[in-house]
Amino acid sequence: MTLMAAVGLVVAGGAVTMSACVATGQNATGARLEVIKASPNWRDGRFVNSLPTEKAGVFESLGKWLRGADHSAPDSPPAMVKRVASDFHVAPETGLRITWLGHSSLLVEIDGHQVLVDPVLSERSSPFTWAGPTRFQATPLSIDELPTIDAVVISHDHYDHLDHRTVQALGERVPVYVVPLGVGAHLEYWGVPPERIVERDWWGEVTVRDLTLTATPARHFSGRSLVMANQNQTLWCGWVIASSKHRIFYSGDTGMFPGFADIGERLGPFNATLIEIGAYDALWADLHIGPEQAVRANQQLGGGLFIPVHWGTFDLAMHSWTEPAERLLVAAEQAGVAVSIPRPGESIEPAAPPVLTRWWPETPWREGRDAPIVSSGLDEAEQVRGAQAVDPPPGLTTSGQLPDGDDLHRSPHDPAVVITGGRHE
Ligand SMILES: [Zn+2]
């Protein structure tokens, strides 16, 4: 059963449980809301994308979703590497090790720091314990086996990235949650002390020990309410995690937009780019990038080993469950982009990636040319960006690089490069 099918049943039946109400979180109020209202990305009571999105009708999307797709979930649990605490006792030889925990959940070990990204370590991606998408395979690393964590980084408040039960189970293990604007309200509602929550706007930075975490623009949306009551009340973003020796980019959820070139220019180059490749559909091509555009995003970011996320774990769309990986391999080979596709639970050291193995079964899939994902508005946006490059914003050179010694990009409220003046919706 898809999440939306579960939601439809529950809402129709009026059977929303108390725990589900808690899991939906709450909107920001007070000082948190005042910071939101001052954001350049907040307009008319909601966050907006720099490049507006075109949305399919809810009923069109819902109808297609409910019809489902062949092979959208595996027949039996796919390969998985079960990990235990002792696997992480010795630091990675190369200084950077990335462990995929399924979907968009990652353990990043980077020069003596451990960062957990979008941890969803429950069995379901849903407000309910009894309905909604279940994992294709068990969680590869249980919370009790986690190493010491320096920070948890969240990209946005959708259920497959921010999980109430995981936050509760992590408890005291998390010294700080680093999140986009507004997401802190959910965490606070769930009992995380406010002093352990840091919120940032796009381009905002947080220093955690010797790491710099930077929120980067994305093209997506947000909201946890089952009746869409709180859509876009919290921000969505990607993150750059940087030590003095290594830098990685994590896309969060995003459609294609010209922001990747800006991110690469300001914060790259990257040892690895962790970009979402699944849950795409032509009906919401502005919200999920799809494998072919994801490869282009990697190139616009300036390269780095492509490690895919947001696939192979939950049944969230109408493509076969292996299609994102198959299409990624084709697109990456055509573009000459280096790819590592870990098993759930497998660790990758980008300086010494393992030989690529097809660990998933042969399953029917559609080629990119037969079911293309093309985000809207890109040609016009590229033209605007080209014009901006001739007349750069203060502090930036024509290449978008910061002049030597300029610390402009270290301001938490350094506004995003405006790509277009268009309005959302
Ligand atoms: Zn999302």
Ligand SMILES: [Zn+2]
């Ligand atoms: Zn997602």
